[in-house]
Amino acid sequence: MPVTLLLAVCGSIVVLALTHQLQLYIHPRYTAFAATMAAVGFGAALLAVCLRWGLSRGLNRGFSRGRKPGAGDGAHHNHAHEAVEVTTGARLVSRLTTAAGGLICAAVVAGMLVVPPSTLSTRTAVNGLGGGGGVASTSANAREGGNLAELNTHQLGLLLRQATDARALIGEPVTVTGFVTGDADDDDLLHVTRFVISCCAVDAQPIGVPVRAPGWRVGAQWEALGEGDWITVSGTLAGNPGGSSLATLVVSPIEIIHIEEPKEPYEYE
Amino acid sequence: MNLPPALGDLLTLTLSVVYESVPFVVLGVLVSVGIQNWVPDSFIQRILPRRPFQRRAVLSLVGMLFPVCECGNVPLARGLMLKGLTVPESATFLLAAPILNPIVIVTTYQAFGWDSGILVGRIVGGFIVANLIGWVLSRHADPTKMLVASFAARCEVPTVSLHGSHRWRRALSQFVSECGVMLPAVVVGATIAGAIQAFIPQQALSAVGGQPVLSVVVMLVLAFCVAVCSNVDAFFALSLSSTFLPGGLAAFLIFGAMIDIKMLALLKTTFTVKALLLITGLAALGAAVIGLVINSLV
Numbered sequence: 392m393p394v395t396l397l398l399a400v401c402g403s404i405v406v407l408a409l410t411h412q413l414q415l416y417i418h419p420r421y422t423a424f425a426a427t428m429a430a431v432g433f434g435a436a437l438l439a440v441c442l443r444w445g446l447s448r449g450l451n452r453g454f455s456r457g458r459k460p461g462a463g464d465g466a467h468h469n470h471a472h473e474a475v476e477v478t479t480g481a482r483l484v485s486r487l488t489t490a491a492g493g494l495i496c497a498a499v500v501a502g503m504l505v506v507p508p509s510t511l512s513t514r515t516a517v518n519g520l521g522g523g524g525g526v527a528s529t530s531a532n533a534r535e536g537g538n539l540a541e542l543n544t545h546q547l548g549l550l551l552r553q554a555t556d557a558r559a560l561i562g563e564p565v566t567v568t569g570f571v572t573g574d575a576d577d578d579d580l581l582h583v584t585r586f587v588i589s590c591c592a593v594d595a596q597p598i599g600v601p602v603r604a605p606g607w608r609v610g611a612q613w614e615a616l617g618e619g620d621w622i623t624v625s626g627t628l629a630g631n632p633g634g635s636s637l638a639t640l641v642v643s644p645i646e647i648i649h650i651e652e653p654k655e656p657y658e659y660e
Numbered sequence: 661m662n663l664p665p666a667l668g669d670l671l672t673l674t675l676s677v678v679y680e681s682v683p684f685v686v687l688g689v690l691v692s693v694g695i696q697n698w699v700p701d702s703f704i705q706r707i708l709p710r711r712p713f714q715r716r717a718v719l720s721l722v723g724m725l726f727p728v729c730e731c732g733n734v735p736l737a738r739g740l741m742l743k744g745l746t747v748p749e750s751a752t753f754l755l756a757a758p759i760l761n762p763i764v765i766v767t768t769y770q771a772f773g774w775d776s777g778i779l780v781g782r783i784v785g786g787f788i789v790a791n792l793i794g795w796v797l798s799r800h801a802d803p804t805k806m807l808v809a810s811f812a813a814r815c816e817v818p819t820v821s822l823h824g825s826h827r828w829r830r831a832l833s834q835f836v837s838e839c840g841v842m843l844p845a846v847v848v849g850a851t852i853a854g855a856i857q858a859f860i861p862q863q864a865l866s867a868v869g870g871q872p873v874l875s876v877v878v879m880l881v882l883a884f885c886v887a888v889c890s891n892v893d894a895f896f897a898l899s900l901s902s903t904f905l906p907g908g909l910a911a912f913l914i915f916g917a918m919i920d921i922k923m924l925a926l927l928k929t930t931f932t933v934k935a936l937l938l939i940t941g942l943a944a945l946g947a948a949v950i951g952l953v954i955n956s957l958v
Contacts, residue, residue, distance in 0.1 A: 400682050416675055425683040495851050496848070594888045
């Protein structure tokens, strides 16, 4: 089982890296390192399997006969001393724990091999902490030389939350892409949201850009939208005319179009 | 095959931690096996000071040479114990290395600069907490009792010096065996971390972010539950900086680098439950004190 798990996990990482899908799980800057280490692990596991197969056919009798007791082979010692622990320790607890661990590992490997790679759902966006932390260096300089248009969705979202002089941004054209989440306080607002990843999907924080689009759920002005739909919104920044939301600046849309989920659905720090 | 959103998120979160951690575990095992088979015991004993306090302090800084994610440090610490280092010394290394390494220092500086004492608190606090825990463990009458029986038995057996193909075959066997111990722990720990992220809403935590004491407590809980690598957890903490006080962020960055659910699962392969409870409690206490001090000064 240990070799199987090593082969499955490392093989999965290599395949995902080769098909450019590993970035659905981890930051792209780790892809090369992860693929390299996974290839090493996969190769070592395969070599071990081959050597063991050769051993079973009598090709490596010299190696196994040549080992003295206590030669430091971890696998050999683990089995011997684990037997002692099972007979003297809490046997039932140990077996249940081992069985539970084995079931979890089997379920995860099954999911790894059977379920297609996927992104986090809007459910995580709604339940998440919502990001909105310190201003990133690029967004802090966004007003220089009119480069607001160069900001991606999460950078623009951070800028709108942190802007000290909102009036200076009113009228600026923006285009944002992301998936739709509703505003908790204002039915006329939707948020164009992206997950931002620093390390891997487990630290993904949803950051959104508020868009004022009355009746967006029922298609009052544009095609009806649902939570989780991927859209691109083109418009201009405007002061929030009212409602109970805390957003002071919102996007006043000129165009909202449905799009397919992009191949790189996350944005990265 | 499409899963319901909750299960789909659980699988995605679990696999993200597995795919992030396993390469570092493989690297750590490679280094550990290399040390076990190619580095003489006498070399390690020669380069370390003789006094226990100084040895632990020097081992705290080994992470500057091997900036590996905390997952990779566990097999390395096991390898060092097999080479003759004591349990307190290896524990000090395990707790300090994820913080006292150049990548973590640089990313923490990139995220926070010198603001609010977070960077200094993390580096100095991490060193102090790790060495304090090492000292406490050294007061135990028999520190080897803090190891699980199977690993303790391995530590007692001297490694026979091999050469040529025999050494390579033993190294390969050790590599596969060690990965066989580590990987199930990574998967189980990742599943628990993923389940917490998938099923427990985090929004309730932000309500207490502005309170000096509760912000520290909440951030300790978050650090334990969110299995983020110490190399980049500063950016994760940065995203929370508008919600939580600096002391809470510092406590998160110290405690989270040392102990989280995934690390506990990995450490369970080596340390007893009692030892882990002691280490976790002391790390949480140390990080909390530093966090509260920072909140009182800022």
